[in-house]
Amino acid sequence: MNSGFLSLEGVRKEFKGVLAVDTFDLEVAPGEFVSFLGPSGCGKTTTLRMVAGFEHPSSGTIRLAGKDVTFAKPNERNIGMVFQSYALFPNMTVADNIGFGLRVRKEPAAAREARVAELLDLIHLPAKGKSYPYELSGGQQQRVALARALAIRPQLLLLDEPLSALDAKIRVELRSEIRRIQRELGITTVYVTHDQEEALSLSDRIVVMSAGQMEQVGTPFEIYNYPKTSFVASFVGTLNQLRCTVTDAGSGDVAFDSQIIRVGSPIQFAKGTRVLMMLRPEELHLGERGGENRLSGTVDSVTFLGGVVRVRVGLGDSNLTLDILNERTLRLPTVGEQQTLSFPPHACWVMAEN
Amino acid sequence: MTISTAPVSAAVKAPAAEVAAKGNRLWSWLFLLAGALYFLVPLGATFYWSLRAEKGRLGVEAYRRLFADANFLPTFSESIVNAIIAIFLSLLIIVPTAYWVTLRLQGLRPAVEFITLLPFVIPAVVLVFGLIRMYSRPPLLLTATYGSSRILLVCAYAALSFPYMFRSVDNGLRAMDVRALTEAAQSLGASWGTILRKVIFPNLRVALLSGALLTFAIVIGELTIALFMAQHTFGPYMANLTRSKVYEPSAMAIVAFALTWAAMGMIAYVTREGKRR
Numbered sequence: 001m002n003s004g005f006l007s008l009e010g011v012r013k014e015f016k017g018v019l020a021v022d023t024f025d026l027e028v029a030p031g032e033f034v035s036f037l038g039p040s041g042c043g044k045t046t047t048l049r050m051v052a053g054f055e056h057p058s059s060g061t062i063r064l065a066g067k068d069v070t071f072a073k074p075n076e077r078n079i080g081m082v083f084q085s086y087a088l089f090p091n092m093t094v095a096d097n098i099g100f101g102l103r104v105r106k107e108p109a110a111a112r113e114a115r116v117a118e119l120l121d122l123i124h125l126p127a128k129g130k131s132y133p134y135e136l137s138g139g140q141q142q143r144v145a146l147a148r149a150l151a152i153r154p155q156l157l158l159l160d161e162p163l164s165a166l167d168a169k170i171r172v173e174l175r176s177e178i179r180r181i182q183r184e185l186g187i188t189t190v191y192v193t194h195d196q197e198e199a200l201s202l203s204d205r206i207v208v209m210s211a212g213q214m215e216q217v218g219t220p221f222e223i224y225n226y227p228k229t230s231f232v233a234s235f236v237g238t239l240n241q242l243r244c245t246v247t248d249a250g251s252g253d254v255a256f257d258s259q260i261i262r263v264g265s266p267i268q269f270a271k272g273t274r275v276l277m278m279l280r281p282e283e284l285h286l287g288e289r290g291g292e293n294r295l296s297g298t299v300d301s302v303t304f305l306g307g308v309v310r311v312r313v314g315l316g317d318s319n320l321t322l323d324i325l326n327e328r329t330l331r332l333p334t335v336g337e338q339q340t341l342s343f344p345p346h347a348c349w350v351m352a353e354n
Numbered sequence: 355m356t357i358s359t360a361p362v363s364a365a366v367k368a369p370a371a372e373v374a375a376k377g378n379r380l381w382s383w384l385f386l387l388a389g390a391l392y393f394l395v396p397l398g399a400t401f402y403w404s405l406r407a408e409k410g411r412l413g414v415e416a417y418r419r420l421f422a423d424a425n426f427l428p429t430f431s432e433s434i435v436n437a438i439i440a441i442f443l444s445l446l447i448i449v450p451t452a453y454w455v456t457l458r459l460q461g462l463r464p465a466v467e468f469i470t471l472l473p474f475v476i477p478a479v480v481l482v483f484g485l486i487r488m489y490s491r492p493p494l495l496l497t498a499t500y501g502s503s504r505i506l507l508v509c510a511y512a513a514l515s516f517p518y519m520f521r522s523v524d525n526g527l528r529a530m531d532v533r534a535l536t537e538a539a540q541s542l543g544a545s546w547g548t549i550l551r552k553v554i555f556p557n558l559r560v561a562l563l564s565g566a567l568l569t570f571a572i573v574i575g576e577l578t579i580a581l582f583m584a585q586h587t588f589g590p591y592m593a594n595l596t597r598s599k600v601y602e603p604s605a606m607a608i609v610a611f612a613l614t615w616a617a618m619g620m621i622a623y624v625t626r627e628g629k630r631r
Contacts, residue, residue, distance in 0.1 A: 054537055074540040081541040087534035091556040100552075101542030145538075152542060 004063075005030040005188050006051065006156055011060030013046050020046045022212040024060070028190065033182055035191040035199040038209035039235070044192045045160055047209075051190060052158055053077050065155055077156075080149030084161040086141040088133040094144050095120070095129035101152035119147040122181060139170040146178065150185065157182070157189045163198060175202060196236045200224060208232045230351050233278055240279040240320045243353065246271050254350060257316060261293050264345030275350040281310070283347035284322035286333065291344030295320065299337045313339055397611070404604035416605035425591055426606070430613070433588035436504070437573035440511035441566045444519045447512065449562075452523040453554055456532050470520040473513055478578040485510055486582065503583045510579050515569035522568070526561025527554075567618050574614060 004027030013021040021043040028034050036044035049055040051062060053074035062070045069077055088097050095116050096103075102112040120126045123143040133141055142162055149157060159178070163171040179202050182189050193199050199206050200220040208215040208223060208231070216228045227233035234241070244254035244261065249270060252263035254277055261277060269275055288294060297313040297320070308323040311333055320341060324330065333339060407415035420426055448470075455466050473481070489496040489506055496506045532554070539549045555562070577589035588610070596603045 052537070052541060054540075074537070075543045075545060077541075078543075079541055081538065083534050083538060085531050085534050087531060087538035089535065089539075089553055089557070090530070091553075091559075100539070100544075104543045104548060148538075148542070158541075 004028050005032075005065060006190070007061075007063045008047070008051070009061045009063070011047070011050060011057045011062060013043070013050060013055060014058045019212050021050070021057075024214060026207060026214070026217065028188060030188055031186045033179070033189045033191065033202060033204045035193055035203040035206045036209055037193055037196060037199040037206050037236070038215075039194055041211075042209040043212040044194075044207075044209050048158055048160055048190060048192045051156070052079055052081050078152065078154050079156045079158060080152060080154035082142070082145050082149050082157070082159045082162045084164050086133070086138075086145045086165075088141055088145055088148070090133055092132075093129065094125070094131050094133070094136070097133070097144055098148045098151050100148065105152065115151055119151055122150070122184075123147045123177075137170075138166050139174055142166065142174060143177065146181065150181070150187070154187070157187045159189065159191045161192055161194070163193075163195070171198075178202065200236070206236075208235065210235070230276065230278075233351070238281050238321060238323075240281065240284070242277045242279075242315075242318055242320070244275055244277045244350070246273045246275055246350075252345065256295070256318075259295060261295075261348065262345040263348045263350055267350055269350070269352070274353045276353055277348055277350050279320070279343060279348050281321045281323040284320060284341050284343050286311070286322070286324065286339055286341065288340055288342050290342035291347070292342075293345060293348070294340055294342045296338065296340045299333045299335050299339055302332055302335060304332075311339075313341060397608075400604045401608050404601055404608055407601040407605075416601035417609070419599075420602050420605045420609065423595075423602075425586075429586055429588045429591040430610070432586060433574050433576075434613075436508050436511060436587060437570045439508045440515060440573050441569045443508065443512040444515040444565070444569060445562060448516065448519045448523050448565075449555065449558065450550065452520060452527055453532065453550065456524070456527045457536060467520070470516040472516075474517055478514075478576075479582075481510065481513075482579045482582040485579075497583070500584075504585060507579060507583050507585050507587075511569070511573045511576065514572055514576070514579075515565070518568035518572070519565040522561045522565035523558060526558040529561075530557055563618075570614065570618065574610065 006026075006028040008024050008026045011021060011024040012019070024043075024047055026034070036047060038044050046055060050057050051064075053069070053072055053076075056071055060070070061068060064077065064079075089100065092100065095113075098116045098119050099112045102115060107115075116129065117126070120129055123146060125140060125143060125147075128136065128140065128144075133144070136144065142165075145162070146159075162178070163174055166174065175198060178191075191199070191202060200223070203220055205217060205219055206223045207217050210231045216223060216232045218226070223232060223236055227236065230241075233239050242256050242261075244256045246267055246269050247253045247255045247260060249267040252265050252267050254261050254263060254267070254275060256277065263277065267275070284290065295315055297315040300312040300314045300319060303310040303312075304326075307326055309326055309330065309332060310321060310323055312319050312321050322341065402412075404416050405412040405414065407413065407419070451466060455463050476484075485506060486497060488494065496502045535553050535557070536549055539553050544552070575589050575592060576587070577593055580587040580589045581593075592603070592606060592610075595606060
């Protein structure tokens with residue numbers, strides 16, 4: 001017996017012999033916000049569509065609040081869904097769009113109007129009830145789509161890349177709106193995105209997917225800091241990878257171009273094994289005060305990104321990227337300059353080279 | 355002091371852009387005028403001819419004679435009723451078909467397009483002989499009475515409208531995100547019937563109207579099938595009038611034109627009011 005409010009047990013999906021989702025097992029707790037994160041074609045939307053009922057699994061079971069809904073029709077699941085393209089009904093006003101699900105459920109007009117007003121307040125668009133979708137901005141349309149999905153008091157909320165069509169500033173604003181509303185209502189939510197920043201900032205847990213497989217499930221902190229596969233490590237955040245050779249597995253030493261790097265914990269590979277030593281850009285420091293590991297190289301590029309300055313330092317055939325927090329008195333390194341980079345042993349981890 | 359060069363170059367470019375825009379507008383008006391003349395000159399000539407029934411002066415004598423003809427209004431109203439029923443029948447067949455092809459059966463699109471094009475390929479005279487042969491013996495005896503033949507005629511008209519109706523509806527469906535709208539409605543609890551009635555049909559309003567307009571225009575003056583099925587509709591009446599009168603056919607063309615547009619205006623008005631409610 002499982003304890004999840006939403007549970008997917010051994011869910012697989014094939015399209016004409018092509019495997020889209022492979023043995024997906026997940027338990028989502030009541031009120032939890034879970035994101036499916038992965039590149040295009042990894043199976044995240046297909047999984048969401050199976051939960052919504054728009055696709056049926058080739059095998060496996062989907063349970064919602066303890067009830068088997070694997071083959072239930074979408075209109076019998078009481079699931080609210082928000083689409084990338086908003087999918088607002090163009091022939092209806094904002095109020096009619098929000099009230100559509102309630103009208104279908106034959107709720108009395110007074111109750112329906114009260115609920116619509118309540119949701120218009122929730123999305124901070126109280127005066128837009130009589131507007132048509134084409135009169136709203138993209139961000140406003142997506143808020144209305146969210147209100148429409150919530151109006152029916154769904155037991156589960158699904159969001160399929162809802163912010164992808166919006167510009168960056170609106171995306172960040174709406175992201176916090178979605179999280180605020182989700183917390184206020186305590187609604188169990190599954191969110192699909194290919195944007196790691198979105199997934200990291202919104203989710204209680206993230207499911208990282210690749211080629212139809214679940215790569216890792218964990219909190220944003222776990223996913224970012226303790227990736228279990230090289231795919232997760234490289235897909236989530238920016239990652240430095242250096243090809244090294246294990247010199248002392250017990251004390252956690254590897255060699256890069258004859259320079260010894262201390263990893264900080266014992267390595268599970270035998271001496272002489274070729275491994276990838278991984279390191280996040282924010283763990284690297286210019287100069288010698290960042291930790292006991294040191295590497296020297298030539299500055300290849302300096303990119304000013306506003307809050308941070310991204311510096312790429314060439315180390316022979318490899319390179320390392322580091323992020324320096326910007327401040328007005330910062331002296332920017334120049335291209336071609338020799339620099340020493342330092343980093344602490346606990347910032348590094350190793351993985352098999354393949 | 356900082357001097358920006360952008361406004362200067364913009365100011366230099368502005369007159370050239372304005373001249374080009376004016377040139378474009380002139381061509382647009384010329385094309386519009388040519389199109390309007392192509393349409394209006396024959397209409398004006400027909401109208402002028404219809405006013406010459408009395409020797410030496412212009413008048414409405416041809417119209418008076420036309421309306422005095424006992425067969426005019428009955429045949430015209432029968433054709434209007436036939437057209438309206440054929441439009442509804444065609445909509446009932448084509449909209450769900452085109453919707454389903456767009457949503458779930460993309461692979462069947464070529465076959466459906468071919469089938470809907472058949473009325474273009476099969477001459478009306480072949481179609482009517484086929485229908486008469488098929489439905490003039492039990493168990494599908496539909497040519498025995500005037501009323502049953504009329505049912506057959508309306509069904510044939512619905513089939514004749516398929517090429518226009520399917521293309522109009524298909525274009526309308528392609529202009530909207532059918533899948534997302536359907537799935538949004540489904541997730542909100544709507545059944546297929548509700549989705550079609552509340553979401554798909556209202557958003558196809560313009561496409562349906564243009565399909566209906568074309569069907570109406572075809573059916574109102576259709577001759578071959580009506581003649582072979584011995585129906586007293588407007589097509590055979592017009593053909594008969596053209597053979598026996600000089601000015602009345604022109605008057606009739608003008609009246610038919612005005613009534614057709616009035617009917618379509620009424621459909622547009624009713625649809626808009628329905629949407630507003």
